[in-house]
Amino acid sequence: MTQHRWRNFINALMFGVTAACALATVLVLFWILGFLLWNGGKSLNLAFFTQLPKPPGETGGGMANAIVGSVQIVLIASIIGIPIGFLGGIYLAEFGRGAFPFLVRYTADLLNGVPSIVMGLFAYAIVVRPMHQFSALAGGVALSVILIPTTIRTTEQFLRAVPQTLREGALALGANKWKTIATVVVPAAVRGVATGMILGIARIAGESAPLLFTSFGNDYWSRSLGQPTSALPLMIYKYAISPYADWHRQAWAAGLVLLVLMLLLNISARLVLSPGAPRN
């Protein structure tokens, strides 16, 4: 009888502990969201999206150049990183047997764990030094190096999840391997693969460390991709450590804008890739 009650007690206790931890996770998330909305929402106005930053001491101004700069840098990173990661992932999932693919997989996982600031150092060495210039291009290269390993591994995983029977069905109709991959395997996995890519892009869009000495930042509009370029995470960093209350408020606003941009990206991609629809 006592043993029975003891078991029930442990059962209830463990339920409580796990539920409390789950609740804590959600609470932290909503806390952050609420903080951003509360602090950032107050200082968001039209000027934030249309004007350049004001010099220290003056209030007002905006981060128009940083928003555009972030989009530019992330686009460059995606143009470099997505095709390499995607095609590399296809190789690992469909052709990957033996020592070389093992090496690729291992390296990708290793790269995933490298601190992002090291990627910035790398881009500094291979792009900034030869060009004698900080630039959006260098920032894009730094972020692409972060994007490649996540893209390659998620692509591989989702392609591997496609049942072997689908591949056999296509091969049995006289399709060769590449045709099978392009017309059956990839379409079957496209939702997962695309979601993985978007999560990867969202991650790099929020990186500040790799941009510190690659795109560097700019208080004005950059006239080309070869010039120092501002980005939202850089502005958050710069404004948050400044001594000015107005800049602090703008840093919150920048955080909110960054979050909303990622959310939009995520939601639109999910809408486009709606489930169940046959893909032609």
Add this chain to the structure above:
Amino acid sequence: MMGTLQNSTIAGPPAANPGAAAPGRVEPKLKISRLNFFYGAYQALHGVELEIAANRITALIGPSGCGKSTFLRVLNRMHETVRGARVAGEVLLDNEDALAMDVSRLRRRVGMVFQKPNPFPKSIFDNVAYGLRVNGTRNSARLKEAVEHSLKRAALWEEVKDKLHKSAYDLSGGQQQRLCIARGLAVDPEVLLLDEPSSALDPIATAKIEELVFHLKDNCTIVIVTHNMQQAARIADETGFFLLGKLIEFDKTETIFKNPAKKETEDYITGRFG
């Protein structure tokens, strides 16, 4: 020691052995000789000899793991997707070396339907049109015609004609399997291999598959692997019994079931093992 018996070098051109085409004797659609098959070091087939006649239904029966599915997959070389799989011996399709010809060409001539329905995540139309498109057909009128024709041959047209552009996943399991048969028929194969095509289906769906397969033999040679002995007895003209990687007996279906020559066959038919 079997490693030296490389398949491709053995097959001679059709004209090289005129003795095989004796007058009055019908050439087999498929002629398999001295077929040995290995998964790595494990030998799954031992010296299989078999001639499959055109426009007949040939059933292959035997207990699980006896090699009948492996044998079937050699006929259109689906075994090549398995790492470490190796085949030695000879497979002739209309006297042509099937193991040496271009594999895409072979699979267009020798189609396959699998154990579990495996429609592509595409529309019904695109599933059936897949093989034609892969082989270069772009003309939409021709595609439409071929899709309709194939779906009719697979006895599915009436059920899907109003929803050709719906996802194939909306169909029931039995319909999906008939769709897969239609997909295989669309490229107009000379031989259709069926690997336990109704083992995942209910009795009514199974009956439909059996009936349509029975009608297919007018234009197609059918080889069907089945676990279900009644199924073999119902639809097959000839039946082969596999045991432990060997073809024990091959004869007219009636003979196999009523008067088998080998004791192993009789034991299996009468349910003494397997």
